[in-house]
Amino acid sequence: MPTPSTPRKSPGRPPRISREEVIEAGRRIVAEQGADRLTMRRLAAEVGSTPMALYHHVRDKEELLLLLLDEYAERTMRRPEPSGTPREQTIAAAAAIHDALRDCPWAAELLTADDLMSPTALWFVEQIVDGLIRSGLTPEQAVRGYRAIWYYTLGQITITAAAANRRTRDPRPTRRAQIFTALDPAELPRLARLADRWAAITAEDTYLDGLRALVDGLITDQGGNADRSLG
Amino acid sequence: MPTPSTPRKSPGRPPRISREEVIEAGRRIVAEQGADRLTMRRLAAEVGSTPMALYHHVRDKEELLLLLLDEYAERTMRRPEPSGTPREQTIAAAAAIHDALRDCPWAAELLTADDLMSPTALWFVEQIVDGLIRSGLTPEQAVRGYRAIWYYTLGQITITAAAANRRTRDPRPTRRAQIFTALDPAELPRLARLADRWAAITAEDTYLDGLRALVDGLITDQGGNADRSLG
DNA sequence: GCTACTTTTTATACATGTACAAAAATCAAG
DNA sequence: CTTGATTTTTGTACATGTATAAAAAGTAGC
Numbered sequence: 001m002p003t004p005s006t007p008r009k010s011p012g013r014p015p016r017i018s019r020e021e022v023i024e025a026g027r028r029i030v031a032e033q034g035a036d037r038l039t040m041r042r043l044a045a046e047v048g049s050t051p052m053a054l055y056h057h058v059r060d061k062e063e064l065l066l067l068l069l070d071e072y073a074e075r076t077m078r079r080p081e082p083s084g085t086p087r088e089q090t091i092a093a094a095a096a097i098h099d100a101l102r103d104c105p106w107a108a109e110l111l112t113a114d115d116l117m118s119p120t121a122l123w124f125v126e127q128i129v130d131g132l133i134r135s136g137l138t139p140e141q142a143v144r145g146y147r148a149i150w151y152y153t154l155g156q157i158t159i160t161a162a163a164a165n166r167r168t169r170d171p172r173p174t175r176r177a178q179i180f181t182a183l184d185p186a187e188l189p190r191l192a193r194l195a196d197r198w199a200a201i202t203a204e205d206t207y208l209d210g211l212r213a214l215v216d217g218l219i220t221d222q223g224g225n226a227d228r229s230l231g
Numbered sequence: 232m233p234t235p236s237t238p239r240k241s242p243g244r245p246p247r248i249s250r251e252e253v254i255e256a257g258r259r260i261v262a263e264q265g266a267d268r269l270t271m272r273r274l275a276a277e278v279g280s281t282p283m284a285l286y287h288h289v290r291d292k293e294e295l296l297l298l299l300l301d302e303y304a305e306r307t308m309r310r311p312e313p314s315g316t317p318r319e320q321t322i323a324a325a326a327a328i329h330d331a332l333r334d335c336p337w338a339a340e341l342l343t344a345d346d347l348m349s350p351t352a353l354w355f356v357e358q359i360v361d362g363l364i365r366s367g368l369t370p371e372q373a374v375r376g377y378r379a380i381w382y383y384t385l386g387q388i389t390i391t392a393a394a395a396n397r398r399t400r401d402p403r404p405t406r407r408a409q410i411f412t413a414l415d416p417a418e419l420p421r422l423a424r425l426a427d428r429w430a431a432i433t434a435e436d437t438y439l440d441g442l443r444a445l446v447d448g449l450i451t452d453q454g455g456n457a458d459r460s461l462g
Numbered sequence: 463g464c465t466a467c468t469t470t471t472t473a474t475a476c477a478t479g480t481a482c483a484a485a486a487a488t489c490a491a492g
Numbered sequence: 493c494t495t496g497a498t499t500t501t502t503g504t505a506c507a508t509g510t511a512t513a514a515a516a517a518g519t520a521g522c
Contacts, residue, residue, distance in 0.1 A: 013468025013517040033233030040509065052510075055469050061509065066406070102396025108341075112393045119410060120307030126419045139425055143432045150274065162343045173296070179350060188357045194370055201374045210449075211381030215443070221440075243499025244487040271479065283480075291478065429493050 019057040022155035023067050030068060034105035038065075062113065070109050076100060077120055090131030090215055091208075093124040094149050096159065099205055105161040111154055135219045143221050145218040152214055156207050248278050250288040250377035253300050254307055259418055261299060269296075293344065300338050301349035307331060308351055321362030322439075324355040325380050329388065329440055336392040342385055363446075367454025375448040387438050 025046040029038045034043055040061060042050045058064040077100050080092050095214035097117070111117065115123070130150060166174070177199070183190035194201075256277040260269045271292060275282045289295040308331050311323050328348070332338055342348065348356070359380060363373035397405070408430070416423035425432075 007252035009519075010469080011467070011519040013471070015470060017347040017470095037505080050472055052473085052512095053508075056470060110509085112389045113397065122410070122414075122419060122422065126422050129421045129425070133421065133449070136428055139421070140428070140432055142421075142433070143429065144424060144437045144440060145444075147433055147437060148444065151386035151390060151441065152379065152445070153386070154390065155384070159382060159385065160345045160388065166344065179353070183353075189354060190360045190364065190373075191353065191357050194360070195376060197371070198374065202378055204375070206375045206378060209375060209453075210445070213376075213379065213448030213452045214383070214445045214449070216452055217444030217446070218441075220451070221444045222445055224378065240497080241487075242489040242497070246500060248500095270477080281502055283482095283503080286480075287500060321510070377491085 008200045017049050017053065017057065021047055022054055023064065023071070026064055026068055026156070027071060030106075030123070033043075035065075045054045062110065065106070065110050066118075069104070069110060070120065071106055072107075073100060073118040073120040076103075077124070079123060086134035087132040087215060087219060088117035088131075090128050090149075091211055093131065094211055094215075095208060097121060097124050098153050098211075100161075101153070105157075107142060108154065108158045108161050112158070116138065131158065131216075137218070137222055141218075141222045145215075145222070149211070149214060152210060153207075156210070160205070241381035244285075248284065248288065252278055253285055253288045254295065254302070257295055257299055258302060263338075265295075274324075274387070280407075293341065296337070296341050297349075300341060301337070302352065303335055303338075304331060304349040304351040310354060317362040318446060318450060319358050321366070321380075322442055323385060324358035325363070325442055325446075326439060328352060328355050329384050329442075332384070332388045333391075334394070336388075339385065339389045339392050343389070350365050363449065363454075366450045367448070368452075372449075372453045376446075376453070379449065380445060383441060385437075389443070391436070424430070 010095075022043065024045055026038060029046060035059055040051045040054055044054055053063075058067070076116075077096060080096065084092070100121075109227065125146060128146050129139075129142045133139060133147045137145060145151075155163060180191070180195045180198055183192040191198075232436045253274065257269060259276055260273060260277060271282045271285055274295075275285055278285075285295075308327065311327065313320065315323070331352075332342075356373070356377060359377050360373045362369075363376045364370060368376060411422070411429055414423040414426055422429075
């Protein structure tokens, strides 16, 4: 962490690359070649240095990707105008996070690690929590509710991203297909009857339906005195 | 896939190791040394063979882990006696899956890939779907509801497992801590006011609360004619 | 110039999953 | 016994993140 408080030249070997340079080069590689082509060696070549030199400017590859994600969020996430009930505000904010992540599939596994998002995305978290509080939850309940929404959202992103990956990279029949064709109707009647429709149903994008159900459940389960006016 | 339909000896070089041997050795390594010590090279040494020989018996490491997970589920998951409303049945089945995965942290990232669980666990899926249908949902709605529950459950497991990993391996302060101490109360009033309680609240295990909310929301959102009798 | 100290860069090394190709070990046919 | 076909095993190689230690390049004090 170079402290430029004093403009005096700092001791030590002068850096040939900067943190900003590294991040910028990473952004370029991801944009031009895709996130899976971003390796520390390629990145080093891009900035004209060696792999290990990068580690003096970013802690590890994960931190670099989180920084890229911050930039991405700041560039693309737009705040919706405030309108609708608190419930709708919560749903809109969660959906905005979901949409941003859906278009950025390499981000999913990152966010399982650090549980919060970029500074930019915190505004959306605020909207979710605020909507829940104005729906009648206590602040503590609202935070727990936000966590539930976050679990649901990240789970959906992770699973559908992985499924898409699987389809493009490996056309072999999935285990699900094999198992579902051989279900015992006596043991598992519901699943057996649904077997042929299962693939189609699970291929739908039902994020919003589940999100609405979850938010409704959170509001009615834990907040009796909901403020349903527009505030 | 050796087809033992005809007991006649098959041509080709006779195998020195079997699929079952590989799986058993894998189980042993995971039990004695932990899942992160299970590498293809160690496994090969354990069965007295070479790494690449394993690939004639399992497709890749992921398939091996899925097989181990099947075994684990079969060994540990116990069916609860059928009691309670359909709603409670759904919740109990989901909670059973959750508990099994919580005690098996290496499984989480696996299941983001293949969207279904072991044959043993399918019984619990049946219970979830059945409970939703008996609560008034159509079969299609019930499958979508199950998916929502699955997203929520896997998201919760993944995130809390990753957080635990982080804490044990890297005591550096998380980004969340740094960001939350410097929140602007004018921009993000709710979060600023909650900042000091945030860590404690998000450390709680609130899986069941969220699950109940989600199931309630699924039932009341989409099924008006719920069967609330015991059936 | 020389020494101590600090910061950045470089070189080397390891563990990992697994692609690829060659080799080995069996059976059936001639 | 030889030849081919088939299956399993083995050996080699690569790409990856990153640990570790050494080297390089500067400043400050002498």
